Amino acid sequence: MKKTMWSVVPLVLWCSQAWSQVEFRLWNIHPEGYPVTEALENFAGRVQTQTQGRVKFKLFNNAVLGDQPKAIQMFKAGELDAGEFSIGPLADAVPEVNVLSRPFLFRDSKHMFSNIDGALGKRIEEKLLKAGYVVLGWYDGGSRSFYCVKPVRTPKDLVGQRIRVGQAKAAIKMVELLGGTPVVLPFKDVYDAFKDDKIDCAENNMPSYESTGHMKLAKYVYLTNHNVAPEVLAITASSWKKLSPQDQVAVMEAGRQSALFMRERWNARVETSRQAALKQGSQFAPMGDASVLFKRLGPLFNEYLQKSDYQSEVFMVLSQ
Numbered sequence: 001m002k003k004t005m006w007s008v009v010p011l012v013l014w015c016s017q018a019w020s021q022v023e024f025r026l027w028n029i030h031p032e033g034y035p036v037t038e039a040l041e042n043f044a045g046r047v048q049t050q051t052q053g054r055v056k057f058k059l060f061n062n063a064v065l066g067d068q069p070k071a072i073q074m075f076k077a078g079e080l081d082a083g084e085f086s087i088g089p090l091a092d093a094v095p096e097v098n099v100l101s102r103p104f105l106f107r108d109s110k111h112m113f114s115n116i117d118g119a120l121g122k123r124i125e126e127k128l129l130k131a132g133y134v135v136l137g138w139y140d141g142g143s144r145s146f147y148c149v150k151p152v153r154t155p156k157d158l159v160g161q162r163i164r165v166g167q168a169k170a171a172i173k174m175v176e177l178l179g180g181t182p183v184v185l186p187f188k189d190v191y192d193a194f195k196d197d198k199i200d201c202a203e204n205n206m207p208s209y210e211s212t213g214h215m216k217l218a219k220y221v222y223l224t225n226h227n228v229a230p231e232v233l234a235i236t237a238s239s240w241k242k243l244s245p246q247d248q249v250a251v252m253e254a255g256r257q258s259a260l261f262m263r264e265r266w267n268a269r270v271e272t273s274r275q276a277a278l279k280q281g282s283q284f285a286p287m288g289d290a291s292v293l294f295k296r297l298g299p300l301f302n303e304y305l306q307k308s309d310y311q312s313e314v315f316m317v318l319s320q
């Protein structure tokens with residue numbers, strides 16, 4: 001009897017020690033009050049409550065740990081535990097995810113989430129997992145349109161313009177096909193690039209257009225809505241393994257719940273941002289005849305259809 005007790009005690013001690021408190025570093029590019037930031041706070045709060053303080057996520061906002069390509073490098077090197085990433089730079093690390101960067105893949109967020117919350121999302125989550133990313137939730141990356149310093153009302157107005165894009169192959173190619181010059185810049189440098197006349201246009205969703213202050217410098221919005229894509233809240237597989245099975249369930253559930261919270265906040269913010277931009281003097285031009293743009297982007301669309309990895313996914317989404 002005595003013997004059994006002694007053999008059990010060290011095991012219990014070891015288990016509770018191995019799974020005692022952990023603090024993870026959580027990367028975020030956005031400022032306080034932004035829907036992504038609020039959702040990450042919500043996530044961290046839920047985790048802390050549900051794990052009774054055993055698991056903590058320390059949130060680093062405003063890309064203070066580095067811009068997104070840097071964060072993805074850090075993530076891969078295990079120098080960062082978790083982050084909320086957009087698809088472009090993520091696709092550089094995990095090429096299969098690139099399918100989600102195709103312009104005009106999803107019509108709107110509803111169309112996107114009906115796929116991402118279903119079979120397509122599952123497939124991509126599996127691919128990300130193989131690359132060391134455990135997906136905790138799919139956030140809304142919104143709908144991106146161009147905005148410029150000078151009026152832009154047709155695809156022709158983009159020709160010859162220096163257009164900022166993030167580090168995303170599909171976006172670079174898209175700008176080239178539209179006759180513009182892609183200028184790859186970190187998100188936080190775009191404001192100064194407009195000010196210093198290094199770019200003429202950029203492209204983003206309404207909340208980012210507003211929160212970054214780009215709306216003050218580039219008032220002409222051309223509503224192409226060329227890119228509707230999700231963003232992902234992920235944790236590294238190695239950090240994930242530090243959690244007990246019970247805490248993994250709690251963290252996963254907190255991630256899923258925070259994504260639902262984020263999507264709600266997002267919808268409200270899109271409208272308040274649009275109103276703020278209008279008040280600031282922004283002018284919105286509709287896309288007009290989409291076939292002109294589609295024709296120019298034809299080679300990019302073909303590329304997606306020729307890549308056997310993405311073929312079935314692209315067909316699946318486009319046929320809905």
Ligand code: BDP
Nearest residue numbers: 068085086166187204205208
């Ligand atoms: C914002 C995304 C962010 C991107 C940024 C960009 O939320 O993840 O890094 O655009 O354009 O809308 O770089």
